[in-house]
Amino acid sequence: MPDIKHFDPDAALEAVVRLFWRQGAASTGIQDVVTATGLNRSSLYATFGGKQELYRAALRRYVEQRSEPAFRRLAEDERGLPAIADFFTGLIDARCSGEYARWGCMVSNAHAGAENSDPGVRAVLDRHHEQLREAMNAALVTADAREGLAPGCDPGTWADLLALLAYGVNLRSRAGADARDLSRTVTATLASLGSPAAP
Amino acid sequence: MPDIKHFDPDAALEAVVRLFWRQGAASTGIQDVVTATGLNRSSLYATFGGKQELYRAALRRYVEQRSEPAFRRLAEDERGLPAIADFFTGLIDARCSGEYARWGCMVSNAHAGAENSDPGVRAVLDRHHEQLREAMNAALVTADAREGLAPGCDPGTWADLLALLAYGVNLRSRAGADARDLSRTVTATLASLGSPAAP
DNA sequence: CTCAACTCGGAACGATCGTTCCAAGATAAT
């Protein structure tokens, strides 16, 4: 039997996620990864392969651990519009304060960088977008059934809008946008979605 | 009197804009710039300074030549809502087809990259955002005066939303989003803005 | 205890990074 790994690959990958998330792939060197994880190059390459593979793995981990849980919470929430409001509140909080303040969203960042020319990365981006759209749609359908949306509101179309709005929040938050400004915009948008007859 | 430049700095900077726009600052080497412009390193450094200065100059040129004319057209258009619709149509066209298809917006890209840690870059991003917001607001005020917006529509707040929506369009278009999908979302959004009594 | 199987530390690879430097060439005022 061979020797066994002297480190936790999962913990190491999490450190790599934070590195790529904050700085992007192009601005992050292997030396940065070595320093941040404490691993040496041999273990890195043996476990994860080269830099591109490592970035893909980190991006997948980000989506699985950070995006998808939020999407699930949104889609499965039975409250409708308040669920969407909570989703955006949590998003803005995470983007503007705490440990990851001003890091933006790793997926949004990947959209804008040279990373997206990798087909594997592109697939993750597309899937992420579809999941976000679908979660928004589910919440809107719930909202429509529960309390009724404003007349002429198609859930599918509004799901598209809210998804794009989330990308906008992610982008602007990275450049230091004020959390209250973002919240005000989101709140007003959601208000125009609700039934005019609602309380 | 000294010798005079053997090249056109403006044309060179335009080539640099396209380079940084498409690939981002981190993925673009000085050698790429040398190759694309046809200049040699000496002329480059003597004219523009180092890479960071060059990137800032390119970003400023992009905003001046690509963004601000569109903002002015939007703000000065007397038609109101159709002006906003045209703005987005032009945006989506430019992002999804033609010479710059799938390049996204250089300003949006700068938001998501490591470029934005440079205070000079950050200032351009903030100014760009303020100009976009202000142009949207002007068009919305015009629209409100002309034909009336839907009840409860505050131009300032909707200007914020539409600005964030534009960033979303820029991001997703870089990852290959379908132009018609984007158009449908924008059209539906603008429709919910118009007065319900309008034709 | 042996040994095959694997990990780890670290040196080293060629390539490319951004930048600097200098000699040669070009220009226009004197």
Added chain:
DNA sequence: ATTATCTTGGAACGATCGTTCCGAGTTGAG
């Protein structure tokens, strides 16, 4: 024509890039 001033080509700088390789160390089954 001379000269001061700037531009240009191109070599060269040290640093860092991503990646590979090998010897030494560690493990557990036989």
